Amino acid sequence: MKYLSIAAGLFAATSAVADTPVLTIYTYDSFVSDWGPGPAVEKAFEETCGCDLKFVGAGDGAALLARVKLEGARTEADIVLGLDTNLTAAARETGLFADHSVTAEYAFPMGWNDAQFVPFDWGVFAFVKNADLDAPTNFRDLGASDLKIVIQDPRSSTPGLGLLMWVKTAYGDEAPAIWEGLADNIVTVTKGWSESYGMFIEGEADMVLSYTTSPAYHLIAEEDASKDAVKFDEGHYMQIEVAGKLANTDQPELADQFLAFMVSDAFQSIIPTTNWMYPAVTPAEGLPKGFETLVVPDKGLLVASDKVQDIREEALAEWLSALTQ
Template sequence: MYKFLGLVLLLITAPALSKTLTIYTYSSFASDWGPGPAIKKTFEAQCHCQLQLVALDDGVAILNRLRLEGKRSKADIILGLDNSLLSTAKDTGLLAQHQVELPKLNLPNGWHDDTFLPYDYGYFAFIYNAEQLSQPPHSFAELLERPELTLLYQDPRTSTVGQGLMLWVQTLYGERAARVWQNLAKRTVAVTKGWSESYGMFLKGEADLVLSYTSSPAYHLEIEQQTQYQAANFSEGHYLQVEVAAMLKASKEPALARQFLTFMLSPDFQQHVAQGNWMFPVIDTELPDSFTTLITPTPSLSLDSEKIRLHRSHWLKEWRNSVLQ
């Protein structure tokens, strides 16, 4: 009897189980070498909750999962879409307005959106090994004029990085894009599902160039003390990617979700962007010395997300038909 009463008293006085915030993100963010673990630890200490990071392949995969699950999704937040997918994601009708007061943001084109909040940004670029390629291309036009150069890139249907290349080509070449894809197809070693596969192949020496980011060399310098990996600086400019997060209307923890979105724009989160995600923070944050060695893309290229939504299917079909010829 006394044991039973003691158990009841223990249950009454024990703290309630902590709440759980579920975030769909991409695998490199949630990986042991990504920013996810440190961010999870810091936020859990502040919210006294459980932060569950569900790792998917890429931003495109996150959107596809959201569409598939609809209102039944277990996610409270999606983190890892980019500026090219804003209108398409909003069309699902599944996302809520963030209602977060923005701090001063360091973004090339500013930020004005009531659903998505940015957490980092970067520029797409072709990376080369200077010990293997002494004369990299200095423009997109030169890349097209040098058929001896081999390359690796990611599928625009499954990868935000690959989609970035598609938008880069559309920005520069418009109606001539099909001819660009046909040109590149002749020396493309592989089009991979995601970034990790293609970058791994590049590091093994399987191609001269790989599609990645202007900030990728900072990783090699900071972590591996290697200087041979460089970004080819294209005179026409580089396409801008802004990575974003948003909360779901169906979130079971809306207050906690907004707390995380606010936290995302704080120094406690942003300090992990440069040396965790190897991208640029969106607020004033001290950067590693390796970032001072990076190229400065000029101009910064981008397309309106609504235009992308309207034409994305056609551009994907054009890419697919061109590379399969």
């Protein structure tokens, strides 16, 4: 009888697991790392949803879209989290994403009006360096210097694509000359952000393409004030990161619940000290101490999402030409 009781208990436990809905979210690798927001977000959402939240790391932001496009309607993802406004038009064209009904009072300077994508954080691209390094404050002077930089590939990385748009937006037809000047400064081009930032930390480059908020990690998490971001005369390109629900999800209500959860205090309060970005909706307690020390650009640059693709193709060709000469 004891063995029958054990078997019955195992059957009940197995049935409970089988009945637990699973929400699968594709995101970028750093989001799901031990030090990223993924673990805390998973714990907080599972406390409210009665579900199993499953994050799947899929490279960097631009690689997410490539994977979903390749998988098409067969994708196991219910949500893709980690695209940005440089990719939303291309994502929309796939026909793979569904509308949402989320509304919020967003913290970034421009409004938000997108039926399919919900913002979860935002940031400003910048070159990060050691604080004692005297660095140029524009792309022309950087190209004329002997400083070594590491950047990310715009074909696989959202920061890499952001840099592409930054140079093109700031310089227009002069962008090819800027890239020609920078070509000798570039130590390497990595597939994603994590690899390049790691190279910078290891001393393999003087500066790395990252965010104005990156020094906050060193200051708050490591009590290290030795890193800062360079304020550029041209202004800085902005990034708004978003998530979208897949149209063929078999968990539409759960996906909607997660998108609404994203703009809640429970999610947004996790972002500043795990993803080291500005939250899309300012948490009730405000930003953590240390964020007030960060560089604030005099000018923010951002291309409307529906204009990005035309600019991107030209800018990518210019970048490739300069770096392959």
